Amino acid sequence: MDELLRERARTLANRERQEVDTGTPYLVFLLASERYALPLAGLAGVVKIDRLTAVPGSAPELAGLLNVRGEVRPIYDLKRLLGRDGEEESWTNSLALLTTLSGLAIGLKVSEVEGLLKVSSRVDERATSSYSTGRTETGVTLLDIQLLERHPLFSEEAS
Amino acid sequence: MSDLQARLLEAFKIECPEHLRGIRRTLRALEGGADSDDTFYDILRHAHTLKGAARAAGLAPVERAAHDLESVFSAARSDAVKPSNSLLQAVYHLLDLIETWVSSDPSARPELPEISELQKDASRTEPVEGRPLASTAESSSTSVRLSEAALDSILLRAGEVMTQNTVHRADISRLRELLKGLHELKSSLNGKAEESGRVEVLETLCREVVQEQQARSTRFHRTAKQLFQAVSEARLVQAEGVLSGMGRMVREVARTQGKNVRYLELGLDTKVDRAVLQELKVPVMHALRNAVYHGIEPPEQRVQAGKSEIGTVELSLQLREASLVVTIADDGRGLQEEEILRKAREHGLSGSLEELLTSPQLTTAEEVTDIAGRGLGLSVARQAVDSLQGTLQVSSQPGLGSKFCFEVPVTIFSRLLVFVSCLGQLFALQGHAVHALLEIEFDRLETVEGRQMLRVDGELIPIAELRELIAQGYPAARQRNRLPVVVLQQGARKTALVVDGFESCRKMMIRPCSVPGMPTDRIAGTVLREDGAVCLVLSVPYLLRRTATDSAFTITRAQEVSVSEPEHDWPASILVVDDSITTRTLERSILETNGYHVLVAVDGIEALRMLEQNPVDLVISDVEMPNLDGFGLLERMKEDQDLRRIPVVLLTSRRNVEDQKKGLELGAEAYLVKQEFDQVNLLETVRQLV
Numbered sequence: 001m002d003e004l005l006r007e008r009a010r011t012l013a014n015r016e017r018q019e020v021d022t023g024t025p026y027l028v029f030l031l032a033s034e035r036y037a038l039p040l041a042g043l044a045g046v047v048k049i050d051r052l053t054a055v056p057g058s059a060p061e062l063a064g065l066l067n068v069r070g071e072v073r074p075i076y077d078l079k080r081l082l083g084r085d086g087e088e089e090s091w092t093n094s095l096a097l098l099t100t101l102s103g104l105a106i107g108l109k110v111s112e113v114e115g116l117l118k119v120s121s122r123v124d125e126r127a128t129s130s131y132s133t134g135r136t137e138t139g140v141t142l143l144d145i146q147l148l149e150r151h152p153l154f155s156e157e158a159s
Numbered sequence: 160m161s162d163l164q165a166r167l168l169e170a171f172k173i174e175c176p177e178h179l180r181g182i183r184r185t186l187r188a189l190e191g192g193a194d195s196d197d198t199f200y201d202i203l204r205h206a207h208t209l210k211g212a213a214r215a216a217g218l219a220p221v222e223r224a225a226h227d228l229e230s231v232f233s234a235a236r237s238d239a240v241k242p243s244n245s246l247l248q249a250v251y252h253l254l255d256l257i258e259t260w261v262s263s264d265p266s267a268r269p270e271l272p273e274i275s276e277l278q279k280d281a282s283r284t285e286p287v288e289g290r291p292l293a294s295t296a297e298s299s300s301t302s303v304r305l306s307e308a309a310l311d312s313i314l315l316r317a318g319e320v321m322t323q324n325t326v327h328r329a330d331i332s333r334l335r336e337l338l339k340g341l342h343e344l345k346s347s348l349n350g351k352a353e354e355s356g357r358v359e360v361l362e363t364l365c366r367e368v369v370q371e372q373q374a375r376s377t378r379f380h381r382t383a384k385q386l387f388q389a390v391s392e393a394r395l396v397q398a399e400g401v402l403s404g405m406g407r408m409v410r411e412v413a414r415t416q417g418k419n420v421r422y423l424e425l426g427l428d429t430k431v432d433r434a435v436l437q438e439l440k441v442p443v444m445h446a447l448r449n450a451v452y453h454g455i456e457p458p459e460q461r462v463q464a465g466k467s468e469i470g471t472v473e474l475s476l477q478l479r480e481a482s483l484v485v486t487i488a489d490d491g492r493g494l495q496e497e498e499i500l501r502k503a504r505e506h507g508l509s510g511s512l513e514e515l516l517t518s519p520q521l522t523t524a525e526e527v528t529d530i531a532g533r534g535l536g537l538s539v540a541r542q543a544v545d546s547l548q549g550t551l552q553v554s555s556q557p558g559l560g561s562k563f564c565f566e567v568p569v570t571i572f573s574r575l576l577v578f579v580s581c582l583g584q585l586f587a588l589q590g591h592a593v594h595a596l597l598e599i600e601f602d603r604l605e606t607v608e609g610r611q612m613l614r615v616d617g618e619l620i621p622i623a624e625l626r627e628l629i630a631q632g633y634p635a636a637r638q639r640n641r642l643p644v645v646v647l648q649q650g651a652r653k654t655a656l657v658v659d660g661f662e663s664c665r666k667m668m669i670r671p672c673s674v675p676g677m678p679t680d681r682i683a684g685t686v687l688r689e690d691g692a693v694c695l696v697l698s699v700p701y702l703l704r705r706t707a708t709d710s711a712f713t714i715t716r717a718q719e720v721s722v723s724e725p726e727h728d729w730p731a732s733i734l735v736v737d738d739s740i741t742t743r744t745l746e747r748s749i750l751e752t753n754g755y756h757v758l759v760a761v762d763g764i765e766a767l768r769m770l771e772q773n774p775v776d777l778v779i780s781d782v783e784m785p786n787l788d789g790f791g792l793l794e795r796m797k798e799d800q801d802l803r804r805i806p807v808v809l810l811t812s813r814r815n816v817e818d819q820k821k822g823l824e825l826g827a828e829a830y831l832v833k834q835e836f837d838q839v840n841l842l843e844t845v846r847q848l849v
Contacts, residue, residue, distance in 0.1 A: 053685075053693040054584065056630035059676030065685060065693045070319050072685050072693050074674040104674060153675045 023118035028140055029097070029110040031079045035140045036110075037117055042145045044098040044105075046113055049075065061153050063109050066096060073098070075107040081151055082129055082143075102149050164217065167404045171216035175261050178209040179254050182228070186247055197704075199236035203229060204539060211444050214411070215404040224257055224271045231274050249277035310394055317387040318668060319687070324380050328768075331372050332761050336740050338365045394434070398476050399427040401436040405447055409472055412451045419458050419468055420451055425475035431483050431569055438547055439485060439565060442540035446487040446563045447472060454491030454561055464558060466490070478569065482549075485565040494555035540565075545591070545649060574669055576686065576696065578662035579645060581625045585662055585694050587686055589669075592699040594648035596661055601640035604714065611714055613655045615646055622655040623706045624714055629681060629697065642714070647699055654706040657714055664774055669696050730756040731849040732773065736766040736780035736792065737810075746779065746841070753842055755849075763787025767795055770802055776849045779841075782811040782818065793825045806848045 026037035027046075052064035052075060063077040075096050096107030119136060131147040149155065185201045210225035228250065235242050242250075253274055260268045341362040348355040406422050413420035455461075455470035462468055470491055477484045540563075544551045549567030575590030595615065604611050604622065613622040622644070642657045669684040683698040733755050735746045747757045758773060760766040762784045769775070778796070782789035789809050796802040806828040811818065819830045829844050 051692050053695060055677060055682065055695060056582070057678040057681055062674070062676035065672070065695075067687060067691050067693050070316070070687070072670060072672060072687065074676070076676070106674070 023120040026117045026119050026140075026142065027097070028114040028117045029095075030112040030114060031082070031084065031110055034084075035114065035138075036078075036143055037119070037136075037140050038097065038099075038108075038143050038145065040116065042099055044100070047096050047098060047107070049094050049096050049107075049109065059153060061151075066107060068096075068098065068107065071105065073105055073107050075109050076153075078108040078110055081108075081148065081153070082131060099145060101145060102154050163403060166400070167216045168218075170401070170404075171212055171218065172261060174212050175209065175221075176258070178205040178212075179258055181205040182254060183251070186250060189242060190244075190247060194239075194241050196236065199232055202232045203236065206232065208441050208539060211408075211441065211448070215408045215444065217407070218261075220268075220271045221257055221260065224253060227274050228253070245278050246274070249274050252277050310390070314387070314390045314394065315668065315670065317383065317390050320383040321380070321387060324376060324383055327372075327376050327379070328765070331369060331376060332765065334365065334369050334372065335761065338362065338369055339738075339740065341365055394432050395430040396433045396436065397427070398429050398431055398436055401433070401440055402427060402443060402474070402476075405444065405474060408444065409447050409451055412448055413455070416452060417457060418451060418455050418470060420455055421469050421471050423471065423473040423475075425473065426477050427474075429476040429478055429483070431476075435483065435547060435567055435569065438543050439483075439567065442543045442565060443474065443485060443487065445540055446565075447474060450487055450489040450491065450561070450563075454489035454493075456492050460492075479566070482566050483569050485567075486562060487564075488560060488562040490560040493557045493559055494553070494561050496555070496557075575664060575666050576669075577645070577664050578694070579625070579643075579658040580660045580662055581658050582630060583659075585688075585692070586625075586629075587667075587694055587696040588645060588647065589683070589696065589699055590664065592647050592649050593645060594653060595646040597644045597646065597655075599642050599644055601642060601714075613644065615653065615655065618653070620646070620653040620655055621706045622657065622714065625656045625658045625702075628656070628702055628705050647702060649699055649703055652703050652707065654703050656702065656706070663772075665772060730754050731776040732756045732758060733845065733849070734758045734760060734766060734769060734773075734775045734778045736760045736763065736778065736784070736789070738762055738781060738784045742781065742810075749841060750845070755845070763789065763792035763795070766792050770796070770805070775805055777845060778805055778807045779810055779845075780807060782809055782822070790821060790825060793822065793827055797826045808844055808848070 025040040027040050027043060028035055028037045030036070047066075047068055049066060052066050054064045055062060061076050061080045063075045065072050066075045067073075073096075078097075094109050094111055095113055096109055097113075098105070098107050100106070117136070117140065119142065129141075131143055131151070133142045133144050133147070135141050182202050182205045185198055185205075188198055206225050206228040210222050210229060213219075213221035213225055231242075231246070231250070253271070256269050256271055260271055263269070341358055345355055345358045345362060348358060406424065409420060409422045450472045451470075455472065456464070456466075458468045461470065470489065472489045473487070475486045475488075477486070540551060544565055544567065547567040549565060552564040552566070553561070554564070555561035576587040577590055577593045577596070578585050578587050580586075597615075599613065604613060605619065606612070607619060611622050612619040614620075625645075643660055645656045645658055645661075647654050647656065667686045667688075669686055672682065672685045673679045681698050681701045683696045686694050686696060688694055733750055735743055735750070735757060736759075737743045737746070738761055743759045743761075747759060750757045758769055758775065760769050763780075764786045766778065766780065767787070770778075778792075780789040780792055787795070789811070793807050793809070796805065796807065807826070808829045808831060809822045809827045810831045822830050828848055831840065831844060
C-alpha cells in the first residue's frame with residue numbers, strides 16, 4: 001500500500017514538473033515598479049529606446065517614433081495603454097518590446113526587462129484589467145497581445 | 160468585355176474604396192460636430208472624383224449615385240446647413256450599396272436608389288441596417304500582382320542600402336587618418352629602430368585594411384546603385400496603362416454636349432513612375448472634360464467663326480530632362496478671362512489666372528450639370544500638382560483655344576525638404592511650399608486688426624510661432640529679437656512661421672506614417688536622417704489653415720536682449736577640403752573661432768558628396784589630394800548647376816605661377832599660398848566672399 005502511494009506521489013510529482021517544463025514561456029518586465037509579462041511567442045525582440053522622436057499633438061499613448069533597423073516604428077507607452085499613467089518616469093533608459101498589433105509592427109515601451117518565466121495553467125484567472133489573463137502566484141500580471149488589440153486606440157478605425 | 164474595359168474596371172475597383180473611405184471619414188467628422196466649409200468640400204471632392212472615375216469605367220449607375228451625393232452636399236454647403244442624421248444614415252447606406260455594387264457580379268448588383276428614397280426608407284425602418292463588413296466586399300478581389308506598397312518598400316530599402324554605404328565610407332576616411340597618423344609617428348621615430356619597426360608593421364596592416372575596405376565599398380556601392388536603379392525602373396510604366404480610358408470619356412462628353420470632337424493622343428508610350436501617373440490621372444481627366452465642355456464650341460458656332468466644324472482636343476506627354484510634361488490643348492473659344500475675373504471679384508478673390516481657375520469657390524459654368532461646372536475639377540488638379548511638387552501653367556488665346564500644361568517630376572522618390580528646429584527637435588517642411596527663409600527684427604511685425612502680420616514682398620501675411628501651432632502651451636523663451644522665419648506658400652495663400660532656427664535643405668524620401676494615435680492632419684510623413692534619427696515632416700496645408708483661422712497667436716518680444724549679438728545669426732557654412740588632418744584642424748579652429756560653421760572633407764570626392772547633402776557658402780580646398788584633387792573638384796563644381804555659384808578658395812603649398820593661373824582659369828575666386836598663409840589673410844579672404 002505504501003509502495004502504491006509512493007508510486008502515485010512520484011507520478012504526480014513528475015506530472016507537476018512536466019507541467020512546469022511545458023508551461024508557456026512569458027517575458028517578465030517592469031512598468032514603473034509593477035511586474036507584468038507577455039507571451040514570448042508574440043514578441044519579435046527587445047530594443048533600447050534611443051532617440052525617440054516625440055510627435056506633438058499625438059495621442060498620449062503614442063510615446064513617439066523610433067528607428068528600428070531602418071524601419072520607423074511607433075512606440076506605445078504600455079503603462080498608459082493599461083490606463084496606469086499616474087506616476088511619471090523618465091523614458092531615456094527604457095526598452096521597447098517589438099511586436100505586431102493588428103498587423104502593425106509596433107514597440108511597447110516598458111521600464112525594464114526582468115527575464116523569462118514559464119507559466120503553467122495554475123494561475124489566478126481573475127483578470128486584474130481588461131487586457132490581462134491572470135496573475136501568477138508570484139504577483140506577475142499576465143497580459144495578452146490580442147486583448148491589447150481591443151484598446152480603443154487600435155480598434156477604432158484610424159482616421 | 161474588351162481588354163481595355165477590363166483594365167478600366169480593375170482600376171476603378173482599386174480607386175473606388177479610397178473615395179468611399181474618404182467620404183465615410185468626413186461623414187464621421189460631420190457627426191462629431193464638424194461643419195466647416197472644408198468638411199463639405201472634402202466630401203464634394205471625393206464624390207466628384209468618384210463620379211469621373213465611374214464615367215471613365217462606364218459604370219453609369221455609380222456615376223449617377225456619385226452625382227446624387229455631390230448634389231446633396233453641394234446644397235448643404237451653399238445653405239451652410241448641417242445635414243440631418245437621417246440624411247447622413249441614408250448616405251452611409253448608399254455608400255454601402257455602392258461598395259456592394261462594385262464588388263458584385265454584374266448579374267447580382269443591387270439597385271442604387273437616390274438618397275432621398277433611402278432617407279424615406281430609413282425613417283420607416285429604424286434602426287438602419289448595419290453596414291456590411293468590409294471583408295465581404297474585399298474578399299472578392301482576386302488580384303495577385305505585386306502591390307505598389309511592396310515595390311515602394313523595396314525601393315526604400317535600396318535607398319537605405321546606399322545611405323549605409325556613405326556611413327561605411329566615413330569609417331574608411333577615419334581609417335585613412337589613422338594610417339596617416341601611423342606614418343607620421345614612424346617618421347618622428349627616426350633612429351629608434353625597434354619602435355619604428357613595430358609602427359611599420361601596424362602601418363602595413365592598416366594600409367591593407369584600408370585598401371580592402373575601399374574595394375569592398377566600391378563594389379558594394381555599385382551593386383546598391385544597380386539595385387536602386389532596377390527597382391526604380393520597375394516602378395516605371397507606360398502612361399497608356401493609366402491614361403488610356405480618356406478617349407472614351409472625351410467622346411462621351413462630346414456626345415452629350417452635341418459637339419464634334421476629334422481626340423488626339425501623343426506620347427502615351429512614355430514611361431513614368433506609376434505613382435506620378437496615378438496622381439495625374441484625375442487632373443488630366445478634369446482638364447480634358449473642361450476642354451470639351453468649356454473650350455470646344457458647338458458646331459454651328461465654330462462654322463460661324465470660320466473654323467472647322469470638328470474641334471480638336473489633344474493630350475500629349477513628353478519628357479523634358481527629369482520632368483514629365485503633360486499638355487491638354489484644345490482649339491476652342493479659349494478661356495473667357497473677363498468672365499473668370501468678374502466671377503472672382505464677385506467672390507472677393509484675387510490672384511493669377513491659374514490661381515483663380517483652381518480656386519474651389521469659382522466656377523464659370525452657366526449651369527450645374529453632371530459634366531463639370533462646380534469648379535472643383537481644377538482645384539483637384541491644383542492639389543495633385545502641389546503634392547507632386549510640380550507646376551500648372553494655363554495659356555489661352557481668345558477664339559483659338561487654350562492649353563493646360565502640367566509639369567511634374569518623373570519620379571516621386573526624393574523630395575526637397577527644409578529642416579528647421581523647434582522645441583529642441585528637427586522638423587521638415589516640403590521644399591516646394593517654402594517661399595522664403597528670412598531673419599527679421601521683431602519690430603518689423605505689424606499689427607492689423609489685433610493680429611500680428613509680416614510684410615513680405617509688399618504683401619501682409621499672417622505670422623505665428625511654429626511651436627504654438629504644433630504643440631500649444633509651449634511659450635517661446637526667446638533670447639533675441641531677431642526671428643528666423645519660414646514663409647510658406649500654397650496657391651495664393653501665404654503664411655510666416657517663426658522657428659527656433661534653420662538647419663539644412665536636403666533631398667530625401669518621405670515615408671507616409673499613419674499609425675494609431677498619430678495626428679495625421681498635421682504630420683505629412685517621416686524621414687530617416689543619415690544619423691538614424693526619425694524626423695517628422697509637417698503638413699503645409701495644416702499650418703496654413705491654422706494660421707489663417709486661428710488668430711489667438713501672439714509673438715512676444717524677447718525678455719532680455721543680449722547686448723552683443725554675434726554678427727552672423729545663421730553662420731556661413733564653409734567646407735574645408737584637405738587631406739592633412741593638421742591643416743584641417745588648424746583651419747577649422749580659426750574659422751570656428753570667428754563664428755563660421757565648418758564642415759570638413761578629406762578629398763574631392765568626399766567634398767562633392769558633402770556639397771550634395773549640405774548647404775555650403777564657401778569651399779576652401781587644398782590642391783594636392785588623393786582620389787580627386789582641388790582642380791578636379793573645382794572643375795566638377797563648375798559643371799554643376801547648383802554648385803557653380805559657390806565660391807572656391809584654393810589653398811596650397813605650391814608657389815607655382817602655372818598652378819595659380821590654372822586655378823583661376825578654372826574659376827577659383829582666390830588662391831592662397833600656404834607659406835604666406837596666416838590667419839588674417841585667410842579671414843579677410845573669407846569675409847570678402849561670404
